[in-house]
Structures are given as structure tokens and as C-alpha cells.
Amino acid sequence: MTTVPITLPKNYLNQDYTLWSWLTTIDHKRIAWLYLVSITFFFFLGGAAATVMRLELATAPGDVVESETYNRLFSLHGIAMVWFFLVPSIPATLGNFLLPLMIGARDMAFPRLNLLSWYLYAIAGVFALTMVIAGGVDTGWTFYTPYSSLFANGQVVLAVVGIIVAGFSSILTGLNFIVTVHKMRAPGLTWMRLPLFVWAQYATAIIMVLATPVLAITLLMIALERILGIGIFDPKMGGDPVLFQHLFWFYSHPAVYIMILPGMGVVSEIITCFARKHIFGYDGMAFALLAIALIGFLVWGHHMFVAGQSVYASVVFSLLSFIVAVPSGIKVFNWAATLYKGSVSFETPMLYALGFVGLFTIGGLTGVTVASTAVDVHVHDTYFVIAHFHYIMVGGMVMAYFGGLHFWWPKMTGRMYPDVWGRIAAITIFIGFNLTFFPQFILGYLGMPRRYHTYPDEFELLNALSSAGASILAAGYLLPLAYLLYSLRWGPMAGPNPWDARGLEWTTPSPPPEHNFDRIPIVTQKPYAYDVPKRDSDPA
């Protein structure tokens, strides 16, 4: 080891290099990294399952895997992607890293609880991996009864216990966010001066805290049914499998908003930065986030139009579902209005953010389509629905996650990635994504049902297109892995504020010191003062 020529200022990364210092850290920035590494693992695990599925579906006959294996693959894909990647993705990584920085705090309100969240996540991950090694589950990620309670042949108990533990990890994260936003804001940082990213994390945290426990108890009832042999959803005793769906979707529909609201927060930050303009309609944007979180709780029944739910309930849920489109529409229009007459530049994060807006709009509009009671009967459980929610979750959330990662990467690591490669990856992902999932809208509308490993010959062309797109998408996801890792060592130094962005997090050095701020800043103005000339005395 040669001597280091210049001494870097102490920051959160070079405090200590031992593994032990990482595993016992209570620094929110390091915990963010623990999450980042673990969710990346699950992202590629779920992605691998998806790759095998698309390989199977490239041709009509079921020739790559058996139907039972296929069932286990799509279940694994769903479980890994939903609970081990999407739900913790932005909140637990970017949220953990940025929330205290953005509100001018030294750390989260409960740093130890924050670490406990990660350990719970890790334990849940061990359960999930054990489940995979022991043979997986064949119920799908939804664990519908009676598949999961009476007929399942897989490791349902391992899977649901893992998800319950992951759920508590997510509850504790949400709790920490709520208390941090309420109690840890810097002086002068009133609610209406909060960055929209913080609003988005706050709205997400509310859903995490109020919806996740219902998932936990519901899956616990499944576990009890299997372990103790009691019958809570067993029709023989008078149990109602549809009740499971009600309770499950009471969590899992709001969970969709857990997966999209943080993305909206990220995109708001990026668009306003690269349009060099104040965000259009800040108040509306903030309240739209809360409105989506609230209304998101009232719409779950639109998953159950053909499940035996009463038609009256279906109508109520359908109308309530249409209402969610209003705040979502407000957001899309405001992003567009922010771009209008802005000095738009197309750095890597901006490409992802623009991709998000377009794809989320398609996903949202098709969401209104499937929320219509009559149309849903036709497209329910077809690839139309698959395409719809992948436009929201992959086209929306994953795009936003990558956008956020590229936007704040210089802050997190102190180093810059090669922007050319970043743009190439962003465009590859956008093209690959659309080629993968747009044909699925058509397939679904033609009647191809989800969750089959074989299909009639006439669907082969569209499926081949989709599989071809998936291979482009996979390449697009591997690129950032390569150049981001490269940048950790060889990337040029980024400086505290490479994008000339506003916001408290950009006033600290990159990477930030362990306690974030040498002096707690005092905030005197609204966020996103891009159109106001920046003075040296302005902290944000």
C-alpha cells in the first residue's frame, strides 16, 4: 500500500473501512448503502427469473421449462421484485440517504431502528432465499387462497414469513420517515418549503405504516392455516377465499402507491433541475401526493371485479379508482408545465425522468381502462393487465429509481459516472422496455391469459417481439451496474454540486461528512429557486 498523496476530508465513507463498521453503522447514509447492495441482489434475482420466463415465452410450445417450474418462476419474480426490490427501492436507499440531508438534520429520528429495519429486511431475504432453494412456491406473488392454503405444493410458509418480516422492516422505515419529517426539520424549513421528494417519502411512509400491518396479519393467517391446520379461508368451514383478496389488496393496492409515489418525488426533483425552472404548481404537487396516498386506500376492490364481489361494491370501487386519476393527472400536467419554456438539458437523470413521465402516463391511462368494470371482465388476468402494471412499476418506478440513482450518485459517492454511457443505458432501457411490454397490451387485448407457459401459435410474433425487447432491457440494466461500479474507483471527482442544483443536500460536500452538516442550515425560501440568481449566502 503506497501512501495517499492528498488527505481527503473525513466523510461518511472513509471514516472506517471494516465490514464490522458497516454492519453496525447507525449512519443513515451507510444504511442506505446496505439497502442498495441488497436490493440490487434481489433486482437481479427477480430479473433472472423474468429472463427465463421470456425465454420460455419466446416460442409457443412449452419447451424450456415445465409448467410447474414456470409457476415457481413467476412467483419468484413477483415476490422478489415487489417486496424485496420495489417496495424498499427508492425509500430505503435514496430516501434513507437523502431525507435527513434534505431537511437539514444530522440523522434520522431513530438511527438504531433504521439499522433494525435493514436487519429485518436481511432476515426476510434469508427466508426468501431459503424458500427458493427449497423449491419455491407456485401460488404467484398474490398468495390467493385456496391456492396458498389448501393446494400449494411449495414453501408457502417460508415465503409468507419472509414477507411478514419484510413488512415489519417497511413499517419501521415508514415510522422513521414520518417522525423524521415531523420532528427533525431545520429551522425555517416549513412544510411548504419541503422539497417534493420529502413530501413523496412522507406520503409513502403513511401508506407503509397503515397498510403493511394488514398484509402482515393476512399472510399470518395463511401461515397459521398451514402450520396449525386451522381454517380461516377454508370454504369447507364456511371460510371465504374472497375475504383473503379483500385483505390482501387493502395492502397491495396502496402498495402500488408505495412503489410509485417515491418515483414521482424523484422525477419532480430531476425535472425542475434540468429545466432550470421552479416547479410548476408546488402546492398542487404536494397535495396531489397526499391525495394519491389517501385515495389509494379506497380503491382496492378493482382487483376483484370478477372474483365474486358484489356488483354494487364493484361500482363503488370503480368510481373511486377513477378519482385517483385526478391527482395523478395534476402531476403529469405540472411536470409538462415545468418543462415549458425551461432551459431543458438532457443529462442522464433527465432522460430517465422524461421516460418516467411518458411511460407512467401510458400506465396510468391503461389503469383507468382496467378500472372500468365492463372492460376489466374482458382483460382481467390477461397480458393487458401485466403490461399495465409493468408500465407503472418498471416504466415508472424503476426508471425513476435509476434516474434518482444517477442524479444523486455524485452526492453518494463523490464521483461522476461517464455521462455518455449513462445516456446510452437510459435510451437502451427505454427502447427495450417498450419493445417488451407494448406488445403485451395487444396480446392481452387479444385474450392471452397471464401465468401460462405455453400459448396458441397465433400469439407467437408478438411474444417473440416481447422476448427480444426483454433481452435489450436486460442489457440496459447491466450497463449501469458496470459503469457505476467503474466510477466508484475511476470516476472523476464530482464536487459538492455537479448539477448546480438547489436543495440542502447539495450544500454539503460530496460525499457528505458523517454528521451531514457542520452547522445546521437555516432555510429562508421555497425550494427550487432555479430562476432566482443564486447568492453565496443562500443555503438552499
Add this chain to the structure above:
Amino acid sequence: MAEPTLRHHLGIWLTLLALLGLSIASAFLELGEAKAFVTLSIAVIQAFLIVTFFMYMRKAAPVPRIAAASGFIWLLIMMGLILTDYRTRPEDMMLGRLLPEPAWESPPQGAVPTPLAKNRDYGNPAAIQPTPDSERGEGAPSKPDTSAGERVYRSVCIACHGQGLMGAPRAGDQAAWEARSKAGMETLVSHAVNGYQAMPPKGGHPELSEQDIRGAIGHMLSASGISIPVRGDRQD
């Protein structure tokens, strides 16, 4: 604000115990439907006292109050919307209405074979109980066995034919079956076995025999008040 005194706490505690006594006493009264309402109302009052005084909500700041309230409000949202479904289901779909004769037996756990095992035998989920070959009469086609048919209907066909999903003729809908019966029993059986429009082959249950299908069709026809000449009918 003066610090709460011991006497104050004892007062709350005695009130809680008195309410408990009242609640138990009301359980012995003939209150009928209202009993659950009375006992749960008392529980709500007790909960209110605990939250307000023992959990210091009376002195709490607004935000913890909102946090506490939202737990209860969200519970009410869940209960309200779920009960909207259960309270508005049509009479024959009400939970509990279908029960007197359970449509099928749940398989004991572990009874369903593991599909990954080598000798795969999906053939016999106890749920469906297709007629064993040995019990079948010689020389199919024969007269539909409507009691076995009813069993098959209740376990499989009812999914769509029970309510008429996706264009399926509803069992009991005389006009719909009248039109279809004109095609003849053999056509109906062949449609049901091979699939027709939205109807998947054998209703998506390949383990069913043609005889099972025949019986189920027979059951749906007779439930709709239609008798149809069948080739096996000659002896009768």
C-alpha cells in the same frame, strides 16, 4: 395543568371495571341483534377512557393525536368498504347461503401430490372426484348420471355457469338452454369436452371424463327444466 392524582387514576380504573361489569351483565339480557352493538359500544367507551387518560391523549400534541386517530379511521375504512361488498351480495352469493351442503371436501394437507415428483398424478384431486372407470356402465354414451353430474357441476362448472360469466348459459336459465339444447346432447358434450368460445376444454379440468361432463350438462339441463333425448335413453 395539575399532575393527575392517585384518586383520579383510581376513578378511571373503577369506571373501567364498572363498564366491564355492565358489559358482562348485558350479555345475559335478551337483547338479540342489539347485544353485539351494546357490548362493543361499551368497549369503545373503555378504549376511549384508556386512550384519553392512561395513554395521555388528553395532553398530547396534535400530531400524535392524528397518528392515533388514523389507526382507527383506517380500520373503519377497511371495515366499511369490505362490508359494502358482503352486505350487497345477491342472495344466492351471500356467505353462508352456500353452506348447508359443502360443494367439495378440502383435501387433507399433503394429499395433493407434489407435481415435481417423478410419477406425476394430478389425476385425482379429492376436490373433484371424477367417476372411477370401474363404476361406469358399459357402452357409453349412456344416460347422464345427474347426481354425479350435480357434483361435477358444483365443483367445476358453477364457476361460470352459476352466474353466467363470459356468455356461459346460467344453470336454470330455461331460454338460454332451450336454444342450445336444439343442437342436441352430443353437440353440447363435444363443445364442452373440446372447448367452445369462452368455454375451455372440459372446463379447464382435463381430469374429468366425458361421462362427468355429460352428467354435468344433464344436471344443468334438468335444473333449467329441459329434458333432451339422449342416445342412451332408449331402454327407458
Add this chain to the structure above:
Amino acid sequence: MTYQSAIPTRPDTLEQPASQFDSLAQQHQADTLGMWVFLASEILFFGGMFMAYTVYRTAFPAAFEAASGHLNLGLGGINTAILLTSSLTMTLADDAVVARNRRATAIWLALTALLGTIFLAIKGIEWREEFREQLAPLFGRPFVFPEPHTDQARLFFSFYFALTGLHALHLLIGVVLVLVMLIFTLRDAPHLDAKVIIAGLYWHLVDLIWVFVFPLLYLAARHG
């Protein structure tokens, strides 16, 4: 942003807040809010099972009424009274800790833990009784119900064991928590008042949940 805390803080305290906080008052407010947010999620955790129970009870009123009659109302009532009393002792422990009376705090905490343990013991006796009468549909054991609606009575007892078991687990955690507080008191740990009061919030919530479990399960029957 300055409103009063549920925890009565003493201005003369010499204790320092944790490093991420500016003041002890801020820390106490954060702790209280955090506990309440957790309790809100606990309400929904039990709420899911209450919901399922409500659906089935309205669907099978006769069966649930009959099955409820086989529970031991006497022991259930005594247990409810014990839990309500334990909430009183917990509150008295709060008062003592605010008054910096460590001896009284320790006594009240010990009493609270003891009442919780008695509750669990009585619950155990009840469960043993139900196992003996073959009313426990657990682990494939035979379920014998002397009245009609056997299957739905089985559903009732599934809920009975799931709800009371889950509650007992929470109470067990509560007892351990109170015992930890007792150790803190004996060692005169820092921030003792905040710790005891926040542990108390959890204890009261477990009591509050039982206040609903009791009428739902035990008082569903037709008595007298």
C-alpha cells in the same frame, strides 16, 4: 413547531439528548410520536383479524353464538379485570417515574409485570381446558362440538386461538418490556421517564386490544 409533549419533561434535568436531536424536548416528542405511529399500525395489524372475524360472525351468527357459549366467561372476565388493573399500575408507575421516585416506580412496574403474568397463566388454564374438551382445532387434533354447525364452530375456534394467541404474544412482549424497564429503574438509566412512559403506551395498547377481543369472543354467546 413547539407544542407540549405528552411526556412531562423537567427543565432542571441534566441529561443530554441523543446526538441527532437538538434538545431533550425534541427527542421526547419524537419518541412519543414514533410510538403512536407504531401503535396505529398495531391497531391495523389486529384490525385485519377483527375484520375477518366480523365478516364470519355476521355470516354465521347462530354458529358463532353457540361456539362462544363454550368459552369460560368467568375466567375471561377475571382476565379482563386483571388487564384493566395492570393498566392502572402502569399509569401509577408513570406518575412515580415523573416524580423521580425510583422505589415506587420499581414496585408499580413489578406489579404490572406480575399482573401480566397472571393473565397469561389464566389464559393458559383456559386453553388447556379447551384442549381437553376437544375444542382446539389445532395440529390436526379432533374437533368435537356437541351442537350443530360443527364446521363453523371450528371457524370460531380458529379465530379464538389465533386472536388470543396473537394477543398473548403481544402481552408476553409487554411483560418482557416492563421487566426491562424495571431493570432500567433499578440501574437508574438515563431518560428513564421517557422510556417508562413510552413502554407504558405499548402496555395500554395491548390492554385496549383485549378490551375488544373480550366482547367479540366471550360475549357473543347467549347466556342466562
